[in-house]
Amino acid sequence: MPPSIRLISSLDNPIDELPQVVEIVPDPQPVAATPPAKRRFTLAPLIARLRDTALAILPTLIMVGALLMVWEIACSGEGATLPSPSRVWVESHDVIMHPLKGVELDGFGIKIQDGGDVGIAGHIITSLKRVAVGFGLSAIFGIALGILIGQSKFAYRALDPLFQILRTVPPLAWLPISLAIFQQAQPSAIFLIFITAIWPVILNTAAGVQNIPATYRNVGRVLSLNPFEYFVKIMLPATVPHMFTGLRIGVGMSWLAIVAAEMVQGGTGIGFFIWDSYNSSLLTDTIVALVWIGLVGFCLDRIVGWIGRRIARQA
Amino acid sequence: MKHRSYLALEGIGVSFPTPKGPFTALRDVDLSIEKGEFVALIGHSGCGKSTLLNIVAGLTRPSRGVIFLDGDVIDRPGPDRAVIFQDHSLLPWLTVEENVRLAVDKVMAGKPRAERRDWVMHNLDLVQMGHAAAKRPGELSGGMKQRVGIARAIAMSPRVLLMDEPFGALDALTRASLQDAVMAIQARLNNTVIMITHDVDEAVLLADRVVMMTNGPEATIGEDLRIDLPRPRSRIEAADMPAYAHARHEVLHFLHQRFSNPVDKAA
Numbered sequence: 123m124p125p126s127i128r129l130i131s132s133l134d135n136p137i138d139e140l141p142q143v144v145e146i147v148p149d150p151q152p153v154a155a156t157p158p159a160k161r162r163f164t165l166a167p168l169i170a171r172l173r174d175t176a177l178a179i180l181p182t183l184i185m186v187g188a189l190l191m192v193w194e195i196a197c198s199g200e201g202a203t204l205p206s207p208s209r210v211w212v213e214s215h216d217v218i219m220h221p222l223k224g225v226e227l228d229g230f231g232i233k234i235q236d237g238g239d240v241g242i243a244g245h246i247i248t249s250l251k252r253v254a255v256g257f258g259l260s261a262i263f264g265i266a267l268g269i270l271i272g273q274s275k276f277a278y279r280a281l282d283p284l285f286q287i288l289r290t291v292p293p294l295a296w297l298p299i300s301l302a303i304f305q306q307a308q309p310s311a312i313f314l315i316f317i318t319a320i321w322p323v324i325l326n327t328a329a330g331v332q333n334i335p336a337t338y339r340n341v342g343r344v345l346s347l348n349p350f351e352y353f354v355k356i357m358l359p360a361t362v363p364h365m366f367t368g369l370r371i372g373v374g375m376s377w378l379a380i381v382a383a384e385m386v387q388g389g390t391g392i393g394f395f396i397w398d399s400y401n402s403s404l405l406t407d408t409i410v411a412l413v414w415i416g417l418v419g420f421c422l423d424r425i426v427g428w429i430g431r432r433i434a435r436q437a
Numbered sequence: 438m439k440h441r442s443y444l445a446l447e448g449i450g451v452s453f454p455t456p457k458g459p460f461t462a463l464r465d466v467d468l469s470i471e472k473g474e475f476v477a478l479i480g481h482s483g484c485g486k487s488t489l490l491n492i493v494a495g496l497t498r499p500s501r502g503v504i505f506l507d508g509d510v511i512d513r514p515g516p517d518r519a520v521i522f523q524d525h526s527l528l529p530w531l532t533v534e535e536n537v538r539l540a541v542d543k544v545m546a547g548k549p550r551a552e553r554r555d556w557v558m559h560n561l562d563l564v565q566m567g568h569a570a571a572k573r574p575g576e577l578s579g580g581m582k583q584r585v586g587i588a589r590a591i592a593m594s595p596r597v598l599l600m601d602e603p604f605g606a607l608d609a610l611t612r613a614s615l616q617d618a619v620m621a622i623q624a625r626l627n628n629t630v631i632m633i634t635h636d637v638d639e640a641v642l643l644a645d646r647v648v649m650m651t652n653g654p655e656a657t658i659g660e661d662l663r664i665d666l667p668r669p670r671s672r673i674e675a676a677d678m679p680a681y682a683h684a685r686h687e688v689l690h691f692l693h694q695r696f697s698n699p700v701d702k703a704a
Contacts, residue, residue, distance in 0.1 A: 127443045335526075337522055337524055337526035338526065338528065340496055340514075340522070340526065341522075341526050341528070343495075343496060343514040344494060344496070344514050344515070344516065344518070344519065344520050345539065345540055346513075346514065346515050346516055346518055346543065355528075355539060356488070356528065359528070359530040360528075360530075362530075434530070
């Protein structure tokens, strides 16, 4: 016998009446987490974490020690042109031990003594301020331009070749032009940082926008998001990881540029400090400055990377 | 005056220019779907099923023909035609609740916040995902993600629900559980649905009509089979019914004899 035919219309099937036969078989649901037991404070996890950290950095420490030893042995002979670590320690003792000379906390601001004898941290802070302004500008303009050429094929064709050529110009090559335009040391140093750091920001942001998966675009189209909503809700969050790759490379390059810029001009900043110590034949001071620059550059990179991860998680 | 169905595809054709001259993917597709009908679209890969669905969604424009929905001509995407994508396409940076709310905020823009919130949770509960509202898609299984995808689509109270191989990427057991969920929701909401599928059993079990497409190029509708099975349907009982076996036979015959896979034919 053929099965009976029944038409289902919205009338004879009121919305609130769920047919009893139909059962929704759920996906296996995660077992509800047992309520956390009362926390007893123990040192065990803390010690375990400390041990893990120690194990992770131990190889680095051993390597640094080994390198210092090789350097010490290689440069301890008569007539060595490069000072050995122990000589750096002795001759630049003052520079190493008093980095904050001439730096004062003034309320929330940091005041650095004008001219005269300023510690190495003071020079670093001056340089960081310049980087903050120059890199901040390149982040703003770089992201905006990156979105523009990522979104518009015409803008991409028009601008991408220019960017590809300009990004290969070394920071120092911009210096004469920068000085000619701005006439003053401070703005031209900032311009130098800006023009060095902007390219990776532009190109990575553009790549991020171009690589937004088609399905996300389709979600935006089906929901009829207007351009502003699409920008805020889909394009920005989807592009953030690429953007921060660019910002991370950019901050590294701006740190490279600041030293170049300050070596030739200025009267403050870490680049100037290096140039000055070279002119005064204080090679040990230069070595101390190199260590500081490396450490600060490393921290900048980590900070931008950390912010990127935080935002990517929240966005 | 001619009666026009709730959703009417009239003379739809799609062709692309290629270096070797125009390539016609679809031609002369006419399809009429009444309100509340569940239509499964089945055919081999490359027959243009997805293209047809995208045309109804407004994501692709046809080269020829018109689509009417409740008398309106469709020429752009809109939230009245919600799409459930095969890859669920949830936004990974939003929680489950925020993903659904993105859609709800758009279609219920005028309503108070509390009402929109309740509507989001109501729809998540419908697909039994209320417990995961605060989770991100990355923390969910494939089946759960697709449940959220369904919740997002039905929360838009669409005039037509479009499903593009919604369960194609899931394992057989998860797929069965989602099919049951779709049947339960359909019994309750009575949406107008077009679902693309590769799965004969899925088509016969879920749909009121199975529309079979011929192979491309120049694909079109080959047969339109009404499935006369009583609802609510259960997969166990349906399997024993002669009408089920008959429908299944018809579809298999169409797919594997009359229009077998073009790749097999070439081999």
